Amino acid sequence: MPSDSTLPAVAAFSSLGGQRVWSLMVSLFGDLAQGEGDAIDGPVLSTIMGALDVRPEASRVALHRLRNDGWLQSHKVGRISQHSLTAQGRAESAAASPRIYAAPPDLLEPWQMVMTEENGRETDAALRAAGFIPALPRAYVGPVGKAPEGCLALRGETPPDWLRRAVEPAELESEYDALLVALTTTENELARVRHMDAVDVAVLRCLIVHNWRRLALKHPALPGGVIRPNWSGYQCHLLVDQMLRRYPQPALQDLAATSAAG
Known part of the structure; x- marks a missing residue:
């Protein structure tokens, strides 16, 4: 059973998809043991x-x-198994980390709109790969830089409100709304928790990172200058960072x- 201090967080996030x-393990190892040589002991992993x-x-x-996928590796140290990321696992975690752990963007951040001559797949793919987000036919929004x-x-x-809404990932709206409720509930519950040990913190961080990661990595980062301050995705980002x-x-x-003391 979850400990008393982490129970509010576990309960708050349990209803999310x-x-x-x-996938929880991917988030856990990416957060706690991303460095080369880092390993989580079997008993610790079981406790978490x-x-x-x-x-x-x-x-x-x-x-x-995860071992079969080449993402984790395990070996024995005495009678204890230790689990660590493979080179592939570390590389994939490192690639995702800048987005997962990025500070919330400045809402005054400059942005630009670029317009294309045609609406072909290659053009669309190239713009999306460069961090641009489709807003209108042949019009994309992205960070300031070389067009x-x-x-x-x-x-x-x-930007007008309609443009701000046009670049938001509408298909994730309900999921961001639900995550915001879970984060807010957890924050309020934790205000009444006097002490959290290392395992409690690991569990809390895993839940936060996991549920933020699975949404944030599904869409491009929005330039701060086009973000609605009350967009649930932005409000989630503020709470995750905090x-x-x-x-x-x-x-x-x-x-x-x-873990040993418990």
């Missing part, structure tokens, strides 16, 4: 997954899958000590 065990209300057999299946070749670049001013800074990553040795 995308809580697959292997138990606090996340994950059954031991489900954890074993997830570990098996893609063959495009007309227009420096952005204060909570991750308030509860920094616990050291692996502290996790081992807390």
Whole structure:
């Protein structure tokens, strides 16, 4: 069962979708053990997954899958198994980290709109790869910088509300709304928690990072200058940043000590 201090967080996030065990592990290792040589002891992993209300057999299946996928590796140190990211796992985690842990954008950040001559797939793919977001037919919004070749670049001013909404990922609106409720509920509940040990913090961070990651990585980052201040995705970003800074990553040795003491 989850400990008393992490129970509010586990309960708040339990109703959200995308809580697959292997994916939770991806978030956990990416957050706690991304460095070369970092490893999580088997007993520590079992303690954390138990606090996340994950059954031991489900954890074993997830570990098996991630090893088969070349994402995790395990080896014995005495009688204890240690689990760590492979080179592939570290590379994929490092590639996603700038987006996951980025500070919320400045709402006064400059932006530009670029217009294209045609609406072909290659042009669309190139613009999306460069971080531009389709807003209108043949019109894309993105950060200020060198305009893609063959495009007309227009420096952005204060955008109308309809344009701000046009670049938001509408298909994720309900999920961002639900995440905002979970984050807000957790923040309010944690205000009444007097002490959190290393395992509690690891569990909390895993839930925050996992649920933020699975939404934020599904769409391009919006330039700050076109973000609605009350957009739930932006409000989530503010809370994620605030909570991750308030509860920094616990050291692996502290996790081992807390797990052993429990």
